[in-house]
Amino acid sequence: MPHDHGHAHMDPASGDRRVALAIWANMLLTVAQIIGGVLSGSLALIADAIHNFSDMASLVIAYGARRIARRPADSAMTFGYGRIEMVAALINYTTLILIGVYLVYEGGMRLIDPPQVAGWTVVILGGVALAVDTLTAGLTWSMQKGSANIRALFLHNLSDALASLAVVGGGALILLYDWRLVDPLVTLAIAGYILFLSIREIGGPIRMLMLGSPPGFDAHAVLDAVRATPGVESVHHAHFWQMQEHAASLDTHVVIDNDAWPRQQQIKEEIKHMLGAQFDIHHSTLELERADDAHSGAALFGRDGGCGH
Template identity: 70%
Template sequence: MPHDHAHAHLDPQSGDRRVSAAIWANALLTVAQIVGGILSGSLALVADALHNFSDMASLVIAFAARKIARRSADARMTFGYGRIEIVAALVNYTTLVVVGVYLVYEGAMRLVDPPEVAGWTVVILGGVALVVDSITALLTYSMQKHSTNIRALFLHNLSDALASVAVIVGGALILLYDLRWVDPAITIGIALYILYLALTEIGGPIRTLMLGSPPDMDCVAVIDAVRAVDGVDDVHHVHLWQMQEHEAALDCHVVLTDAGWWRIEAVKGAIKDLLRAEFGITHSSLEFESLHHAHRDAPLFGHGPVTGG
């Protein structure tokens, strides 16, 4: 549920230093793998490098977002700056999709005519990548327990470590048996895995930016709970969305009974307490209407046209 807020136990500066160290490690590894991949003729090594580069980009996004998200809301950004991470994540996942499709195409072309590949270079750089990916995963391991964003980075680096194992195996097979088709085959496998990660995770940022309701919150249950509050007759024009990754918000029109109308402040307090305690909704905007002057034929969701009471 969105009210299970995830906050790292590390102080912000310590967390920033860990993410910064992971960024530099992945940057150096990416450069080494690209150079090694070009010199050795290994497309699999280049594919793994691009995957590492995407993880480095994710780390940069997380690092910048950690900094910017601490800024308070102002006249320009009245909801605050937390959504910059979501926008950047969408850009990152879109780039991953493009990279994945390109690598599948290049791998398929090389399967037709496999080039010579320097197996030792592939094995050595694959081993270096495995060490760096493992270190990066360890740097973010304790942080990922309390942050959804950092957990995504941890899982990416863990998957990179597995991809590096595949690259090492491919290089060994080339050395032992001269199976040149293994390199482009592994490239396609890594690319398909990149596409799988991107396509399965891109829906979250899109849903949030589209002001969709929190995916792990039962919107109908929220409405039923508000309707059950003493003094409430009905609700309409309901908007339930995520202001930020872990911050759900609700605004709606609440129709009150005659008894509820006379104690409107008490009913409002009861609704807000319910939303906070049961659903973790700490931001709610409620517009109250008397039962005798409520909108007629108002839609339950959205802000469609209504007729006055």
């Protein structure tokens, strides 16, 4: 089956409140780190504040996408606005990859020349950031199971929480053993984890925006089931895609036997019922062709160049 409907369903307003709370928490952390950096003269704190500001931006993007996605279809967007969440997910995964690449560069430079690190400052502020990042990840954990948009956001916050945990551990090692190499090593480990998660997950939004078939979807099995419908001779020009993340769609031409042509409406209804019951496809456009007038040599998937059918 193309979709997993076991994901948790949450009232949209409740989900919006969770994301809004996460935005406020990250905003307060950003302000606190900027103030702390200015008062202590720590450029590292200000740099981390900028990183947390990027987290807040990802939250704002995800929140805005959630709200826009619920708009009904109109003349400008006849398929609706649901795919805006895929755009938001793509933006957030891309920023994660950029952050990961930057951290690899920064960690490599610090391996060459490990800087002096204030252990207590790292531990205390890392602990505060860990609390906020854990709160944010917790708020979005149950929501991410059914949304690529929120999943990208969750991974953003999870990576931050793990980074904060690693930073606290690194600060402790610096305090105990004055091992300055721990800071760049932890940075490189975090960067590798961020890049692994982001590269693994970014394919989903790209596939959907490219109008790819739903992941895990056996297109041939669906078309075989259509062909097996009594009265159907063949199919061609099939298109599978997702209008929204959990809404598979099919557009195909169905060739009807000459003898069965008087039952064409009944055959169409049988196919649509079968698609919904067996494959969870509830949006299908079926163009029926009589066998005598059917397009010959048509491609099974996509369209032929210049084909009028």
